[in-house]
Amino acid sequence: MLMNRKKAISAAAWILGVALFWEGIAHILSDVAKNPTAKQALPALEVILRSLFKNGFFLGDLWVTVSRAGIGFLLGVTLGFLFAVLISLSNLLEKVAYPYLLLSQMIPVLGLAPIFSTILRDNGATRIAICAFLTFFPVTTNTLAGLKAVERAQKDLLTSYAAGKPTVYIKLMVPASLGSLFSGAKIAAPMAVTAAVIVDSLGGQNGLGSRMLYALGGGILDVFWACVVIGALTGILSFVLVGMLERLVMPYKFDKSLLGIRKKAVRETGAAAEAGR
Amino acid sequence: MKLEMKSKKLKNGMLTVLLPVLFGVFLLLLWRFKALHALLGLNESQLPYLENIWVFIKNGGDGTARITVNVKSTLAVVFLGLIIGSLLGYFVAVIAALFPKSKGVLTVLAAFNAIPVVALAPIMGRWFPQSAQVAKVAIAAILCLVPMSVNAYRGLTELKPYSQDLLKSYAASKTQIFLKLKLPNSVPHIFTALKLCVVSAMIGAIIGEYYISGPMIGIGKVIRNDLKGGRLTSGWSHVLIATLIGALLYAAVLLFEKYTVRAVNAVKTRMTERTVGKRTNG
Numbered sequence: 001m002l003m004n005r006k007k008a009i010s011a012a013a014w015i016l017g018v019a020l021f022w023e024g025i026a027h028i029l030s031d032v033a034k035n036p037t038a039k040q041a042l043p044a045l046e047v048i049l050r051s052l053f054k055n056g057f058f059l060g061d062l063w064v065t066v067s068r069a070g071i072g073f074l075l076g077v078t079l080g081f082l083f084a085v086l087i088s089l090s091n092l093l094e095k096v097a098y099p100y101l102l103l104s105q106m107i108p109v110l111g112l113a114p115i116f117s118t119i120l121r122d123n124g125a126t127r128i129a130i131c132a133f134l135t136f137f138p139v140t141t142n143t144l145a146g147l148k149a150v151e152r153a154q155k156d157l158l159t160s161y162a163a164g165k166p167t168v169y170i171k172l173m174v175p176a177s178l179g180s181l182f183s184g185a186k187i188a189a190p191m192a193v194t195a196a197v198i199v200d201s202l203g204g205q206n207g208l209g210s211r212m213l214y215a216l217g218g219g220i221l222d223v224f225w226a227c228v229v230i231g232a233l234t235g236i237l238s239f240v241l242v243g244m245l246e247r248l249v250m251p252y253k254f255d256k257s258l259l260g261i262r263k264k265a266v267r268e269t270g271a272a273a274e275a276g277r
Numbered sequence: 278m279k280l281e282m283k284s285k286k287l288k289n290g291m292l293t294v295l296l297p298v299l300f301g302v303f304l305l306l307l308w309r310f311k312a313l314h315a316l317l318g319l320n321e322s323q324l325p326y327l328e329n330i331w332v333f334i335k336n337g338g339d340g341t342a343r344i345t346v347n348v349k350s351t352l353a354v355v356f357l358g359l360i361i362g363s364l365l366g367y368f369v370a371v372i373a374a375l376f377p378k379s380k381g382v383l384t385v386l387a388a389f390n391a392i393p394v395v396a397l398a399p400i401m402g403r404w405f406p407q408s409a410q411v412a413k414v415a416i417a418a419i420l421c422l423v424p425m426s427v428n429a430y431r432g433l434t435e436l437k438p439y440s441q442d443l444l445k446s447y448a449a450s451k452t453q454i455f456l457k458l459k460l461p462n463s464v465p466h467i468f469t470a471l472k473l474c475v476v477s478a479m480i481g482a483i484i485g486e487y488y489i490s491g492p493m494i495g496i497g498k499v500i501r502n503d504l505k506g507g508r509l510t511s512g513w514s515h516v517l518i519a520t521l522i523g524a525l526l527y528a529a530v531l532l533f534e535k536y537t538v539r540a541v542n543a544v545k546t547r548m549t550e551r552t553v554g555k556r557t558n559g
Contacts (some may be wrong), residue, residue, distance in 0.1 A: 107523075
């Protein structure tokens with residue numbers, strides 16, 4: 001508890017420090033150095049904040065972007081998880097698919113998005129597809145690592161109880177890999193938000209990205225900067241949200257006392273496995 | 278017994294290469310004989326024919342877009358951004374590791390990393406109005422900064438338990454501890470970061486080319502104009518080339534990692550042998 005308060009204070013100090021630094025640089029640029037483009041390059045923080053409140057935090061555009069990113073993210077997590085389970089079942093599939101999974105990460109999103117949009121012919125669907133595509137890889141690789149890290153003795157124990165593959169997966173493998181699944185999801189969530197913003201900007205009528213670029217084109221710099229800040233905050237928030245969900249789904253990973261119970265249970269099953277041999 | 282295992286390993290390795298290649302060839306054949314078009318219900322204006330892409334790449338582009346020129350321009354941005362961003366990132370990590378009070382810098386950097394790349398491009402365009410090339414390098418460098426600093430910091434601080442105490446008990450100075458313990462310990466983490474950085478630098482370069490107004494050069498610019506202007510063959514060719522470059526750079530880092538980590542390990546064992554030898558002699 002004490003540690004937490006200390007952490008919170010230091011975080012607040014850093015946020016304040018950065019804000020002051022920003023404000024200082026902005027004022028030095030525009031007032032002291034008399035740089036004519038300063039208001040465009042780095043407007044003062046208060047200008048951005050005022051614009052944020054004036055425009056109601058861009059809730060309408062934000063919703064368009066975030067809802068698409070969210071659907072794509074969920075789709076990507078589901079598919080990525082299922083694919084990881086499939087790969088863990090088949091050595092052959094792993095060998096064939098893994099290099100292509102890696103290769104798929106090298107395809108530039110900006111090239112992919114127009115290709116998806118010519119094939120899907122719908123901007124909303126393209127956004128969802130791209131977000132799902134980007135979410136897929138981190139979730140698959142992380143979940144797969146989690147599935148592979150399950151101890152052999154635990155699997156053997158279940159098999160010795162005549163448990164079939166589905167039972168082993170439902171009772172052991174899937175719960176054991178949840179932590180890795182969340183690690184992957186935490187990497188993927190901000191990526192999905194960024195990707196949705198990119199696809200917005202490629203010619204959508206609404207959404208944070210298109211609002212951002214329209215503001216830029218029209219020279220309304222405070223709106224542009226406000227969109228940037230909202231976009232960044234949304235990315236961070238998505239990471240935090242997935243983290244909170246993780247706490248909700250697997251409290252034993254965070255609560256040391258619960259962990260003790262779990263560890264004991266694991267020890268006991270391990271001992272039972274030893275005794276069984 | 279050993280030989281048997283070796284041949285089994287070799288067989289396994291061959292399968293690892295062969296199976297994906299076969300799958301790729303199968304996909305390409307589907308594409309080449311238009312089965313992919315029939316399967317997905319697409320026509321040439323949505324998915325260009327493979328032979329057209331092949332001819333385009335073989336000819337090195339066409340009158341409007343020359344592949345080598347664009348690749349050179351993009352690669353220059355990627356390499357410069359990668360080098361500058363990684364060095365800066367490592368520098369930040371060293372500072373944060375030496376002065377624990379400044380650790381918050383990493384959190385601040387990570388927060389800035391959440392700025393959508395699309396927004397980063399126009400901002401950098403305004404910060405470096407003199408040259409579009411510099412602005413592109415800046416984007417690539419910023420995207421490399423965070424993965425490198427976070428990973429390098431981990432490498433510099435997550436040491437083996439008691440190793441630092443041991444060195445202190447030998448009256449090692451701070452510099453010695455840094456050079457002999459922390460620096461070597463961070464090497465594997467640098468490579469983890471570099472693998473991420475290569476991909477990020479590529480993304481940064483292409484996004485920079487896409488959004489920053491400047492000369493008509495670079496893979497990102499060509500992709501933008503071609504896919505918007507309906508020159509699909511050229512656009513797809515450049516997307517494929519960009520993918521290939523990304524994969525090659527990634528493979529290069531993997532190779533580099535293999536040899537460097539091996540060299541570092543060799544030095545480590547030599548050092549241990551020397552100390553152990555000294556101890557038995559003494």
